[in-house]
Amino acid sequence: MEDSLNVERFLSVLKRNIASIITSMLLVGILAALVTYFVMTPKYEAETQMLVSSPGDSVVVDFENIETNLQLIHTYRDIMLSKTILEDVITNLDLDMTVQELSRQITVTNQDQSQVLSITVVDESAERAVEISNEVAVVFQERIVEIMYVDNISIYAPASVGPDMLPVSPQPLMNIVLGLVAGLVLGMALAFSRAYFDKSVKNEGDVQKVLGLPVVGSIAKIED
Incomplete structure (x- = not known):
């Protein structure tokens, strides 16, 4: 039962932060591409x-x-x-x-x-x-x-310079893939860090977990 709840919490955190995780992945991937093409010297x-x-x-x-x-x-x-x-x-x-x-x-x-x-x-x-x-x-x-x-x-x-002599480094595809993976890991780490340190009460389940008491009723938000 506890394992099921942990999986549900894991998926819930991912769902709530999916936009920021994807943004982090794309930003780091783009940064890796820029560094590869404009900073690193071909060898x-x-x-x-x-x-x-x-x-x-x-x-x-x-x-x-x-x-x-x-x-x-x-x-x-x-x-x-x-x-x-x-x-x-x-x-x-x-x-x-x-x-x-x-x-x-x-x-x-x-x-x-x-x-x-x-x-x-x-x-x-x-x-x-x-x-x-x-x-x-x-x-x-x-x-x-x-x-x-x-x-x-x-x-x-003997060595010779040929028309097919391409740089051995950097490797753009590899660097971009590594950047995307690094961005994904960074985004997930930030998402789970926020979830771990966030002690605010958001729903009935949080109330029950904090107080250790059953929820007997709730008041719906009244729109103006």
Whole structure:
């Protein structure tokens, strides 16, 4: 019985405040759209892929060399994001940023058991993202010979600017949906907060609940 009354109260609060809840949802959704389109700066992503191959010209698959290369990939990732490599990239491209700032824009990954290293760069400029991604690959390919005395790195797929290169962030649809959901939650929270703190008596049921006495009669409001 008590659960039934709680559900009825819940639905009653929603019904009384449905207009304010919808208004809150729309306002926050519109705010999210405005921030997305007019405040947030679009960012583009470029990817250069490098292949860690076995030394020599043999076309025979050497599984021992492949396993060695897979183990080296973790070391290669650390070197690629090192100060030595990134300082050269900044100098070569005349970038107005620090090593730490550039490092935050770069992600180096590889799939499990794959000899392909992916250099992903996110930047506000599509052209600069492509330049940085390719330059990191070129500098690393040159410097790894000096650092580790190995020459088994090749640029497999350089990044390029294409007509279909769209911003990876912000995501307007996702932001607007999140704004609508946030507005809905905010509107419901305000509605239930008002209902919880509202101690005024509005009907016979409120009188009975406050006084603990049965209602034996009521006087209708007389219109002028």
